[in-house]
Amino acid sequence: MKKTLTAGIALAGVVAALAGCSPQSTADADEVRILFSAPLSGDSAESGQALLNGAELAADIINEAGGAGGRTVVIEAADDEMTTQAANSIASKFAADPKYFALAGFLDTGLAQAASVVANRSELSLISSFGCGDSLVTDADNVFVMCAAPDANGRVAASFIADQIPGATFVSISIDVPQLDFYFNGLQAVTDDRDLTWASREVYPPSATDYATVVTNALASSPDAIVSGSLQASAAQVLSQIRRTDPDVLYVDMLGEGWGSTFLDTAGDAAIGAYTQDLGLGFGGDDADRVAILDRYQDEHGTVMSAAAQHGYDTIVAIAAAADAGATREDLEDKLAEIDADGVTGPISFANGKRADERVISISEITGTAPEDRTVLAQYTVTSDGKISLFE
């Protein structure tokens, strides 16, 4: 018994010591430290890294300009592995340690939702950079969402088709994942409002490598346009198969991921004439500051600044603006509601609630096989109340 008791006390001591090892410190008055959650390993690591790269570029540019209210912006990356367990741990790390000014990032709605529960226990708020679902503002009251509307990309794709070909018939081809429901909702909303016919919805499983069946089914109704809900490489393969049968049908991105080198390398010449959707003003815009940011990103990372990267960038701009306005981590929520900042995608404000008031989305025609070979055809402003209009 004595031996067991000794072992027990030793065990208790070790566990308590381990538990006590968790970081506890005080805030550094000279820095704005942001804990940034993104999947840096696993299947979503590419998008997660882009989200982080955008955030780090924003911090660099803000610091070069003197910082946020004179304080250095520091990004501390945390790999959430796209798991709820990791997101919860990251949120609790944020809640436990006052050195963190803000918690941001999150590629996925669910992870931001999970983190919000933990942060809420300490009466703290967080910013979802890319997770965009309605539940973040309907079921949580401490999450700021950088995107204006979850169905925005679907709305923009359908609006573009309606603007180009009034009375058009279109079909959609997409990967079969539930996350696309928001996008389809946007397509349906504009189809109902405008003179459009959605002839069929073709889907393929995530493991698909052959798209002949869905392409054949899609072209059977002789559509005027095909809306793509496919990711970069698979979107290119689908397009290549379409072009063999119908070289003229419009091929319009619905995901707003900004088709980059992966798409272009896979599609080759078939990419020319396709319509890609970018967050923000897009390549070829006439705003020199934004173009400089996009170019710098491409120089540093060798790829175009994707939608995720731009969302990451704007997240840090928003937090820095709040810090500049004198926010603390406890009243960040109040100060974020007052900001009026200028991000890479356009103006950033949260005057109407916890969603960004508006976002700008561009449709560009691909004119060559290099990432910069594209011409912006239309720019749309999507607002948090679901309205869409041509960008002024």
Added chain:
Amino acid sequence: MNSRRTPARGDVFTAGGTLEPRGLQRLQSSAVVRWVAIAILAAGVIVLFNAGDPFTLQVLTVALLNAAITVSLSISFGFAGIFNLSQGSFYGLGAYAAAILITDVGVPFWVALLGSIAVASTFGVLMGFVAVRLRDDYFAFASIAFTIIITQALINLPELTRGGTGFFGIPVVDIFGWRIATGRDSFLLAAIGFTVVFLVTHRVTRSFFGRAMLAVNHDEMSAKAVGVSVVFTRVVAMGLSSALAGLSGCLLTVTMLYIQPSDFSTVLSMNVTLWSIIGGPTSLIGSAVAGGGITFLQENIRAIVDYRLAILGIVVLIAVYLRGGVLRRPSWMRLPKGTR
């Protein structure tokens, strides 16, 4: 008085010559009770020292729940010898049952807890019948298929489960006036849940039924020869194992207040089985330490994420080499040489 009643199966004579129910005698003498007491003491120390540290409480809450599902797997995998790769699904079924019952039906915690246990154990019993027909690798494949089916069902029944983006808006529950609203409340509830799962598993595995499971596991023909029903043993083992996983799932829901289908994919089921192998499938303490300890270390040392699978693989190899887990199973459980 005890010495005058009719002896029942499992009763034992104590050193003093009185007749005691075997379970009580074993429970009183078992070192396991001391270990559980020590674990609770350690938990208390942690709470006292870290009452204001949400990170430690959060990580320990998850670690305790992972320890609980690993311990519950001991019944089906360790003792009954069913190659069960679907423990995460039963955990998920319990979690979703609780989420739906609490949020959409509005029942109190206790009803949701019973509902979680009922749903998980019903599916567990069904898989138990599958385990009667399929053995070893074949059942492993069936259990993986079951996990995939459950995950897909959770994603594709949005009216019931909220779909792939997860179950939101789960309210804070109230247990006889105790609101599970803070990280400390969640930790304490998880600690209670773990203790219940551990003690129930301990009691089951040390009972006649526990011996029956071992008999079926090691030599089915001999077990049948002495009157042990293989069908009953396998079905009940799966039912009990999944019921305890369902209980743990309910606690996950009320402590985290958010769940999503991907939390209960094949990855979790595989991890639970790996933890069980590392800790020793028949060692309850080993399973608890492996399930909880690996979770705790993983969350505290996120830098090892890139090497996690490699480290786990090496530890599994060591566990397989040692036979019985890195934390070796207790000597009373080891079989004489030449029997395997």
